[in-house]
Amino acid sequence: MRILVVCGAGASSTFVAQRLRQAATAAGRDWQTSAGTERTIPSAFADLVLIGPHLADRVDAIRASTSARVAVLPDDVFGDRDGTRTLTIAETALTDSPSTAKGTS
Secondary structure (H helix, E strand, C coil): CEEEEECCCCHHHHHHHHHHHHHHHHCCCCCEEEEECHHHCCCCCCCEEEECHHHHHHHHHHHHCCCCEEEECCCCHHHCCCCHHHHHHHHHHHHCCHHHHHCCC
16 A cells, blocks of 8 residues: 655655654554655645645645545644544545545545
8 A cells, every 4th residue: 555645845744744654554554655745746645645734725636636535634643642533534534435435625
């Protein structure tokens, strides 16, 4: 599973991606996580794109730029110090039907 975490400049998303990777590994998931910006989405090979809450107003454009599932992270995601909440969000986005996942926010 390849997951791209996106924020404005890529700095905050780096922390979220690292924490998500650690939580996924602890849960026995073989997930690759990376951080990026909105510009990296079209060329990214990802199964899921998690976007920062400050990009929620861009979700339709982001969905149009990728075939991956897209989910908007909550406002308090940066406080998820161990990544377990982000892991739950990712798992939910991946198990929801495509039409439901497209509406995840």
